[in-house]
Amino acid sequence: MTAPFPTFEAFSGCRGDTFEVAGPSGTVAMVLSTVDKWGPGEFTLHFHAPRESLLPQAIYHFQHADLGAFDIFIVPLGPDEVGMRYEAIFA
Helix, strand or coil, X not given: CCCCCCCHHHHHCCCCCXXXXXXXXXXXXXXXXXXXXXXXXXXXXXXXXXXXXCCCCEEEEEEECXXXXXXXXXXXXXXXXXXXXXXXXXX
């Protein structure tokens, strides 16, 4: 069952938390690294995953211990020193 979609405030309280993401080859653990608000109801999420966990741009099913389950469209941004970076924008 899918929970109501979390708000900016809900995501803000989850920085550093791990989200389980259902990928085509199995579950990928992603850590929410930043939550940035840039307008009324508009915000951006950035996640890090292991470098070898490349997921193409698509909608994925996310699961979080407190926020529940929901779907997010993510875009890979490329690797950095932490791992593979992903972005989701809500406008």
